[in-house]
Amino acid sequence: MYLIESKRNGEWIYDPGTVMALQEYVKDHIFLDEDVLFPYMMHPAVQIGKFQNAYEEINQPYMDEHDIKIIRRETGGGAIYLDDRNMSFCFLFDGSNDIYGNYARLYEPAIRALEKLGVHNLEYHGRNDLIVDGKKISGAAMTLQQGRVYAGYSLLLDPNYEAMASVLNPNHKKIGAHGIQSVRSRVGSIRSHVAPAYQDMTMWEFTDYMICQLLDITDVREAKRYELTPEDWAGVDQIAAAKYNNWDWNYGRFHQFGYHLTKRFPIGTIRIDLSVEHAKIAAIQITGDFFGTKDIKEVEEALMRVRLRKEDLFSALEPLDLAYYFGDLTKEDFVSFILSEKA
Template identity: 60%
Template sequence: MYLIEPIRDGQWVYDQGTSMAIQAYVRDTLFLDDDIIFPYMVNPSIQIGLNQNAYEEVNQPYMDAHNIGLVRRETGGGALYLDDRNMSYCFLFNNASQTDIYGNYGKLYQPIIKVLEKLGVDGLTQEGRNDLTLNGHKISGAAMSVVKGRVYAGFSLLLDPNYEVMEKALNPNQKKIASHGVQSVRARVGTLRDALAPEYQDITVEEFSDLILKELLEVDHLDQAKRYIFTPEDWQTIDQIAAERFNNWDWNYGRFRDFEYQVDQRFSGVGTLHVGLNIHKAYIQAIEIRGDFFGIEDVHKLEEALLGVALDKSAIAEALAPYNVNDYISNMDNEAFVAFILEIPDEGDDNNG
């Protein structure tokens, strides 16, 4: 496995947009003869999922007052707070068609669980769709997608979570959690530091990450790791991607609009799903699908398929018939999606997951 670190002119890159641009550049253009891992640690920022509306997920005035940035991922999932007190890792796994790792968060987390157990951490479990918990408290959230035949995956590790900033910067969906209070955040979010063996209690986040990387890469020292070093030409393209996409207001904030008709529900195994529609003479004039769900295909294809379709069960079902909704919204089938849009109750659905 290759190690790619966000180091430029000998300095670690902490800009959240540049960190995401590095991942996009490597994912889309760099094809090596082995899998890739790239760690990143950023300035205080909120990272939201591909299909989320920023204004529904964050407390923007608080973020502005405390210089907290925002960046949109190119994978699904929910919003999370990141800073330089915690480390995140991304992976590119070659030959997606020959591995069962896509959607298998237990398998994704298995190596890191083994590493953390070596550091004295006990009580780790993969729970829900994509979380890693420590004695019932969340210490990581993961996301995945398939791009150009490779599985693009990543997760964060909470070594020293800042509970107060998490609580104030994020604007949680009330279908997911009942309280905004710091005590509620502490009850849900865990910390790895307290669970480390005594000899690791005073470890820095950089030392912590180096230990993890050495174990994952199976080397005694990171100097022995197989690396790819960015060239000046690589950095030029990365800067362009950051400017055009991840540090661009339109990408991070400008993707969503207000609608006259909206449905909002949380589905077990899927996540929170929102659909906004403008209806003219009983036909869908505009539609947006958003939420913290995952999917392999671009959900905009479903939106395009429904434009101009009558707000009618059979008409919507017919328009969606050429598509497998599960490819766009993981664990959601066509029938359930049509019922959701029309707010048709389904006795078999668990809406509290």
């Protein structure tokens, strides 16, 4: 099995879009004589499944506040939070074997590796999860393309429970102890289960260990590697720009959906009913018990055909003084409300 690390000029790449583009480029353009392993980590990001509606999976205001990106992957499954405290592993397998759809087999090498670190009571659970003592430490996904199986899973060494509780649950308006405890009750930490001798293992030591176990080698320097050429990187950059770092791919894939929002502000209750097409506002109605001196239809008209993106909403509202329509309500609060969770 070949090792392809997310490195450029010897340095690890953390940009979520580039990391995903690298894997897609290799999947579609590089055909080697053996399977491929891609270990990767990234700056904080929410990775959603190919068929998910981004607006139903994330807390956009929290993501904006904490500079967390969203990336839509090419495989199905659910939304996961990724950052530089945990390593993920993707694979390209020969599609002629029976691994496609067989998540238990996909996890087998990882289970053996973790057991050597003293992690016990590991089991494959449900459709695509790996759990220890009833808590999830990994979620997997896979797809079949061009005769090869593209599969992967994350391994939660040191989960950021606070970020998970906030970013993946659009029904939480604030980070609260209840939300964090809820995540802790469902999500586990690999580190808390390893033997005492490995408690101080760093993320990079853990990564090298897993690479060696997955490749069946004793030292990571023994790995058979494929190094991307400048031509390869040009292809990766093109995919990243056109797809994974493209707002329309990550947010705008769904033809139409609708939702409503209701919130009590000091100036009164505001309700917004939205119809969204390709992530642009196709219809909007604003109602409530607030007081205004101008017709609220002017705000509705300003927001028509505007993308559900913070900067676009601010730009559309820039000519308007919201005090005339709502009273003492800032554009920041109003835009945050539009992008917040459904009531």
